[in-house]
Amino acid sequence: MDNFRKQIEEDIREYQEEYPYISNIGKDEWAFNYWVLEKLFYEENELIEEKIVDYHDLGIDAYEIYDDTKEVYLIQNKYYNDKTKITAEYIKNDFLLRAITALENGTYTKSDELQSFFTKYKDSDDFTVYLQLFVTNNERVIAAEEYVREFNCNHPKYHAAIFYLDDIKEKYFGEVKQLKKSITVYIESVNKGTILNINSESYKLENVIDARYVFTPVVSVFRLYRDSIEKGYPIFDMNIREYLGNKGVNKNIYKTLLDTEDRKNFFYYNNGITIICDQMSKINQQSSNPDMNAVFSIDNPQIVNGCQTVNSIYEALKNIDPSNLEKEFKDTFVMLKILEIDRTKSDDEILYHNIVKYNNSQNAIDEKTFVANASEFKRVQVELEKKGFLLLIKQSDKNLYAGKYKTISKLKKANSERMKKFGFEEMSKVGEAYIPLEKLLQIINAFMSGGEVAYRNKNKMLKFNSSEYNTAVNFIKDSTIDIILDLYLLYKRAEKIKKDNPENRYPIPYYLIDGFAIYECSNRKKEMICGALSDNAKVERIVKLYSAVTKAYTKEYYNKYSFDYNKMIKQPVDYAMLDSQRDTLSSVL
Numbered sequence: 001m002d003n004f005r006k007q008i009e010e011d012i013r014e015y016q017e018e019y020p021y022i023s024n025i026g027k028d029e030w031a032f033n034y035w036v037l038e039k040l041f042y043e044e045n046e047l048i049e050e051k052i053v054d055y056h057d058l059g060i061d062a063y064e065i066y067d068d069t070k071e072v073y074l075i076q077n078k079y080y081n082d083k084t085k086i087t088a089e090y091i092k093n094d095f096l097l098r099a100i101t102a103l104e105n106g107t108y109t110k111s112d113e114l115q116s117f118f119t120k121y122k123d124s125d126d127f128t129v130y131l132q133l134f135v136t137n138n139e140r141v142i143a144a145e146e147y148v149r150e151f152n153c154n155h156p157k158y159h160a161a162i163f164y165l166d167d168i169k170e171k172y173f174g175e176v177k178q179l180k181k182s183i184t185v186y187i188e189s190v191n192k193g194t195i196l197n198i199n200s201e202s203y204k205l206e207n208v209i210d211a212r213y214v215f216t217p218v219v220s221v222f223r224l225y226r227d228s229i230e231k232g233y234p235i236f237d238m239n240i241r242e243y244l245g246n247k248g249v250n251k252n253i254y255k256t257l258l259d260t261e262d263r264k265n266f267f268y269y270n271n272g273i274t275i276i277c278d279q280m281s282k283i284n285q286q287s288s289n290p291d292m293n294a295v296f297s298i299d300n301p302q303i304v305n306g307c308q309t310v311n312s313i314y315e316a317l318k319n320i321d322p323s324n325l326e327k328e329f330k331d332t333f334v335m336l337k338i339l340e341i342d343r344t345k346s347d348d349e350i351l352y353h354n355i356v357k358y359n360n361s362q363n364a365i366d367e368k369t370f371v372a373n374a375s376e377f378k379r380v381q382v383e384l385e386k387k388g389f390l391l392l393i394k395q396s397d398k399n400l401y402a403g404k405y406k407t408i409s410k411l412k413k414a415n416s417e418r419m420k421k422f423g424f425e426e427m428s429k430v431g432e433a434y435i436p437l438e439k440l441l442q443i444i445n446a447f448m449s450g451g452e453v454a455y456r457n458k459n460k461m462l463k464f465n466s467s468e469y470n471t472a473v474n475f476i477k478d479s480t481i482d483i484i485l486d487l488y489l490l491y492k493r494a495e496k497i498k499k500d501n502p503e504n505r506y507p508i509p510y511y512l513i514d515g516f517a518i519y520e521c522s523n524r525k526k527e528m529i530c531g532a533l534s535d536n537a538k539v540e541r542i543v544k545l546y547s548a549v550t551k552a553y554t555k556e557y558y559n560k561y562s563f564d565y566n567k568m569i570k571q572p573v574d575y576a577m578l579d580s581q582r583d584t585l586s587s588v589l
Contacts, residue, residue: 004169005081005136011035014431021504022049032079033062036134039395040171041073042438044458050566053110059099060110065117066459070126071251072117074099078135086135086162088143095133096151096160128251131160138164152319156258159315173396183233184299185224187336188292189214192283195294209351210340212280217292218257218266218332219325221273222317224301225310235310236303253312257332258319264331272335273306276355280340291330298338304355309334376476377437383481388415390433391440398434405430421536422489423543424496435488438462441472442510443491444484447517448475448524451510455569479526486533487526490516490542497543503551505565511553512546514573519582545582545589552581 012031015022024030033052037043041064043051052062064073076095078086102108103118121127148160163171189195194215228235256262256269277298284295303310313334320328341351381391388411390401405411411433412426419426427433441461446454448471460466476484494509520542521528533539556577557568 002138002165004172005165008032008035008136011039018499019045024052029077029079032077032134032136033075036075036077037062037064040134040168042459044442044455046569047455047566053114059094059102059108060114063111063114065113067117069128070121070124071128071130072114073130073132076131076133078133080135080137080139082137083139084137085139086133086141086144088141088147091133091141091144091162092147095131096147100129100131100158126251127157129158131158133160133162134168135162135164136168138166140164149319153258156255159254173394182300183228183231184297185227185301186220186295186297187214187216187224187338188220188289189216189294190291191293192285195283197283210280212296212336212338214336214338215267215333216336217329218313218317218334219329221310221313221334221336222325225314226318235301236307250308250312253309254316257313257316257329260328263329267333267335270309270334271306272337273309274304274337274339274355275301276304276339276341277301278340278342280338289326291326301338376473380476380481380484384435384485386414387418387481387485388412388427388433389435389485390430392434392436398431401434402430405433408433418485418489421533422493422539423536424489424493440484440488441468443488443513444472444475446491446510446513447487447521447526447529448472450573451508451514452569452571452573454510454513475526480530483526483529486530487513490533490539493539493543494546497547501547505554506551507543507547508550508554508569511550511569511573511578512543515546515549515578515582516542518575541589545586548585548589549578549581552585553578556581 009028012028012035015031015034016025019025022034025034030052034048037048037051038045043064051064053060059076060074061077062075064075066072078084099108103115104122106115106119108115108118118129145162148162151158151160196213198211198213225235227233253266253270256266275298278300279298281297285293286295289295317325317329339355341355377391377393381393384391390397390405390411392398392401408427408430411430415433416426438458438461442454442458445457445461445468449468453468457468460468461472463469491509491513494507494512498504498507498509516532517524520532532542553574554565554568557574558564560574560577561568561571563571
């Protein structure tokens with residue numbers, strides 16, 4: 001069995017051990033839905049159960065709604081561990097039509113939230129539906145994929161995709177397999193007049209690198225990306241975020257390319273793509289494409305700006321019959337800026353990194369940033385490891401640390417005193433030392449902005465320049481490692497108490513952090529964290545107090561607003577109510 005498939009199984013076993021109180025978690029097929037929502041869609045654990053509609057429903061197993069971008073994901077999962085194949089008929093009738101038809105007709109009954117969202121936005125130009133099927137083997141079905149391709153061409157607002165095991169693995173790790181380190185690709189243009197060639201030697205330009213601005217058909221970009229995927233070449237520079245697909249392609253780019261009338265205007269709508277390469281060949285005025293009379297090659301291209309554009313071109317054009325690509329997109333162009341840089345020279349290497357930096361900082365980046373290279377997070381990762389805790393910046397860090405710490409005696413020696421202070425037993429396995437970065441950022445946001453922010457906005461924690469991202473990064477920059485670690489472990493202690501509580505609800509961990517910040521840290525002063533948590537007695541008092549406070553708050557909130565626990569935690573905190581409960585209970589506990 002594939003090692004990644006085994007990892008999914010292990011993750012499911014962990015869910016079943018950690019959350020035995022969740023209905024259906026013991027059924028592997030249902031638990032795989034949980035895995036998909038947590039690992040691929042970054043959903044908050046306490047909100048996942050209500051997003052799973054029916055693990056054997058032929059229409060939808062689970063869903064995700066993004067109200068701010070008017071996007072909805074309709075998710076189906078096939079938890080296969082053998083040679084079982086999906087069928088083309090299932091794809092045609094159930095995956096692509098059953099749920100969509102019910103939602104369009106307003107007759108979908110398994111989720112009021114989903115039907116209401118669909119009805120509210122279905123006529124909006126910005127509305128997009130992603131139908132995604134996750135299959136845990138690599139038994140591809142060509143006929144099924146043909147149905148998906150045809151569906152996508154005929155429904156610009158809907159975007160269907162099948163993810164087999166290798167595709168799921170790539171999404172999970174957020175990394176492209178790097179099998180080959182070099183590639184040569186060809187760029188076409190109408191003629192030499194549609195290429196601006198800046199040759200520093202010919203033009204006697206000092207300190208100017210060779211560059212070309214190329215009016216190129218989008219088909220050239222499609223082939224460039226397709227070839228890089230097929231050859232395992234990492235086309236996107238490591239300093240920008242590799243496309244994950246979790247928030248989809250750029251919907252406007254995608255729809256424009258599928259619109260047979262509007263696609264000719266694509267060049268005017270788009271800002272273009274910046275590529276850095278090792279070398280460009282001379283321009284040849286002969287091409288196999290009768291509509292293109294200029295072609296040249298580039299070696300080892302790296303896309304440093306235009307990630308969304310490239311991915312959107314690829315996603316749109318891969319739905320088109322390959323034999324019709326040239327004809328259908330002969331009038332659809334995009335601008336390429338290609339820079340030739342010799343990275344073996346130190347000055348050129350500095351220039352390369354600055355080009356990457358400024359090309360991306362001057363544009364709004366709406367995808368998750370490539371946090372693996374964020375210096376602040378790397379610094380915290382190094383410092384936490386010294387104290388016996390392991391920050392997971394990328395999901396692949398889990399595998400890295402599992403190999404590095406086959407024995408955990410070094411970790412235990414470094415963290416034993418702090419573990420005792422927070423009421424934990426000694427670690428017995430390396431996984432107990434893991435601190436997921438996104439979770440850490442949620443906890444920081446709960447402290448600085450409130451519990452509801454941590455619950456509702458998990459998907460924004462790693463989004464570059466979001467208020468949640470900036471809040472967390474600024475907190476990290478201005479805090480010691482002890483402050484960060486103590487705050488995290490307070491959350492983990494609350495989580496453990498909640499797990500051991502027969503009701504499995506109290507304390508509400510992010511609300512505990514919120515109350516701790518307001519009342520124990522004088523209205524969110526982070527410099528007070530370590531003092532407020534200086535010994536086990538203080539930790540236990542805080543956990544005991546806020547277990548009672550959050551339970552009483554939940555009951556009063558229901559009486560006042562008629563919202564149960566699951567709906568309440570997504571609502572703004574009623575601080576007057578929280579304050580009243582805290583005042584009452586602190587005098588008796």
